[in-house]
Amino acid sequence: MKKLITILSLIASLTLLNAAYPDGNELLKKIDDNMLSKTMKAKTTMVVQTKRATRTMVSINWAQGNSKSFSEYLSPAREKGTKMLKDGDNLWIYDPNTDRIIQISGNMLKQSVMGSDLSYEDFMEESTMQESYTATVSGAKVYEKRDCWVLNLSAKKADVAYQKITMYVDKVRFIPLYEDRYAKSGKLLKTTRVQEVMQVKDRWYPKTVLYKDALKNSKGTLFNVESIEFDLSIPAYIFSKASLKK
Amino acid sequence: MFKFVLKGLFRDRSRSFFPILIVTAGVMVTVFLTSFLDGYLRSMIRQNARFATGHMKIVTNAYAEKLSQKPYDLGFINSESEFEQWKKEFPDIRWTPRIYFGALLDVPDASGNTSEQGDIFGMAIDMQDETAVKDIQIKEALLQGRLPEQPDEVLLSEDLFNKLGLSLDSTITLLGSSVYGAMAFRNFSVCGTISFGVEAIDRGGLVADIEDIRAFLDMPGGATEYFGYLPTADYDDAKAKEIKKQFNAKYNSEDEFAPVLLTLTDQNDLGILLEFYGAYLGMISFIFVIIIAIVLWNAGLMNSIRRYGEFGLRLAMGEQKKHLYWWLIMESLAIGVVGSVIGAAIGIMVLLYFHTHGIDFGVFLKDSSIMMENIIYTSVELKNVLLGILPGILSTLLGAMLAGIGIFRRKTSQLFKELET
Incomplete structure (x- = not known):
């Protein structure tokens, strides 16, 4: 009888524990709701640390959902005036020195952006987290003094850049604070660590993120959001090829 | 005596034709193969020095x-x-x-x-x-x-x-x-x-x-x-290593951007390739000697059977076994020399043709990253000809020595019986 009571209480506690975890896909929806907006404009700095030097690049970026974005580099001098346009699956770069618009495609998308730990592919993801991944919650953890859910993501389709992701998501703010992104083989490809968050009206957003390409022996790229606005009106011409040469 | 042996060989062609043919073919293939390998290696070193490694x-x-x-x-x-x-x-x-x-x-x-x-x-x-x-x-x-x-x-x-x-x-x-x-x-x-x-x-x-x-x-x-x-057109590993020693001692340090000198053999596995090249050539000659010796041993045995009566008669007439054995070796030497000279001559003609026209390997190198010329030219070097001739002579001697052992097994008491039949 005692044994039966022990087994029953064990099953009950496991069930309760499971019930205490939220649904992983529900969490993904909340992350998408928090991180995405209809439109967005941000001024960012990207600090790239290489063996030779540390470079800081300032850019101004516009985005419409996940499918369209436009960036213009303001500094340093060598990069000033360089523009990038993403429209769906297409990515173009404009270089003012050669006055050329060059399409980036194929293997080039896997290359680093401006020597950073980010690839063009990282910018090309069009689907929301919900559309790309299924998620399960495997536990809870305190990360950087914040209570987080531990989420394990598996890709729903083969064409996403990372087939598996482990992330710690802030339980209250729904920001992925820690991510390890893997290839299908299980090889770690990239890590992201949010170092600072900021509140913009009613949402929380990552302010400083350290990206590290696990395949490179780099110190990482620090991505910092200087200012950001959500759901503002952006003229349609911004996302046209004509705006690259303007 | 050698002249006399030669006469015997050419008058009785069944004794010499097949062995000479084998030696000729073997020497020709060896001369060509070593010259081709030499040309291949030189091409590789030349191309690497030009485009990838320098000296x-x-x-x-x-x-x-x-x-x-x-x-x-x-x-x-x-x-x-x-x-x-x-x-x-x-x-x-x-x-x-x-x-x-x-x-x-x-x-x-x-x-x-x-x-x-x-x-x-x-x-x-x-x-x-x-x-x-x-x-x-x-x-x-x-x-x-x-x-x-x-x-x-x-x-x-x-x-x-x-x-x-x-x-x-x-x-x-x-x-x-x-x-x-x-x-x-x-x-x-x-x-x-x-x-x-x-x-x-x-x-x-x-x-x-x-x-x-x-x-x-x-x-x-x-x-x-x-x-x-280097001032010499060909790569000199000893000289290059000497300069490497001097340079690195003076300029290399632990700084990641400090200069370091690498020789040709430090790069693209060329060191290992050059080191083993001599061994490859030696191996080819050795394999050639063994194969041809086995074939000629067999030919010698067949020949002995055919000349069974002749050897018996000569022994019965009082010729020493040693002398007969020595005779056979002299015959094989003559065959080896003639076969090797003919084989080397044909081999030289073939390699001269490919030295001028080359062999096009472009099709095989289509998706290759190996630094070598599409057309390989055979090299013309005396050492490659000798690498064919020497095993040609050695193998015939070895074959005759093995086949001739049977002579010592003949018993004089049986000779007259054999002659009667």
Whole structure:
């Protein structure tokens, strides 16, 4: 009888524990709701640390959902005036020195952006987290003094850049604070660590993120959001090829 | 006596024809094979020295660690004064800077948008230096147009040029990363097309002046590699290693951008290749001796059976077994010499043909990254002929010695019985 009571209480506690975890896909929806907006404009700095030097690049970026974005580099001098346009699956770069618009495609998308730990592919993801991944919650953890859910993501389709992701998501703010992104083989490809968050009206957003390409022996790229606005009106011409040469 | 043996052999052709044929074929194949291998190895060393290794090269420590990846971002920057110093210190060596890089080649359409793209493997040399131009034999490799004369002119591989549908004076844009990781763009004009006959380079090669590429990759006064060539045309490993010792003792340190000198044999596994090459040739000769000896041993046994009566009669007439054995060896020596001379003569004729016309391996090297010429020319060297002749003679002697052992087993008491039958 005692044994039966022990087994029953064990099953009950496991069930309760499971019930205490939220649904992983529900969490993904909340992350998408928090991180995405209809439109967005941000001024960012990207600090790239290489063996030779540390470079800081300032850019101004516009985005419409996940499918369209436009960036213009303001500094340093060598990069000033360089523009990038993403429209769906297409990515173009404009270089003012050669006055050329060059399409980036194929293997080039896997290359680093401006020597950073980010690839063009990282910018090309069009689907929301919900559309790309299924998620399960495997536990809870305190990360950087914040209570987080531990989420394990598996890709729903083969064409996403990372087939598996482990992330710690802030339980209250729904920001992925820690991510390890893997290839299908299980090889770690990239890590992201949010170092600072900021509140913009009613949402929380990552302010400083350290990206590290696990395949490179780099110190990482620090991505910092200087200012950001959500759901503002952006003229349609911004996302046209004509705006690259303007 | 040798003349007498020869007479006997040629009068009774059944004794000599088959063994001579075997030795001839064996010597011919060996002479050709060793000459071909020699030519192959020389081609490999020559091409590597020209395009990839020099007789020696100076790179940074960090670059040397990832040498096969040619990470130009770990090359030298503003290194003119150091380069001048090295030139003064080692005046016998001819030094020349190079930059190896990869980039995306973009061809614009009429409105400046991307029309065609292709990956290139770029090589920047000092176009003002006549010997640097000669090193990679650009003039010989030029198929269309001319060498770069103006700034921002490049030569493109004929294959890529045709694939992208370009014409001479077409404008192309190179897109890559600067040594600092920044995006790098530069417009160039195609002034000519080249084909080095090296598949690994001809697939997507681009040759430019080093000053233009320094500007493109943001590496003023820099180079990824400083190639060094010995005054002798052929590579001298001992000399190169001596210079390496002196240079590294003076200039190398633990700093990741400190210069380090590498010899040809330190790169592309060429050291192992050269080390084992002698062994390969020895092995080929040894295998040849064994195979031919076995075949001739068998032929000798067959011959002994055929000449059973003759040997019996000669022994019965009082000829010593030793003398008979010695006779057989003399016969085999004659066969070995004649067969080897004929085999070597035919082998020389074949290798002379391929020394002039070469053997085209282009088809097999289509997707290869091996640094070797598409056409391999056999080398003409006395040592390769000797490498065929000596085993040719040795194998016939060995075959006769083994087959002749049967003579000592004959018993005189049985001879008369055999003669009666």
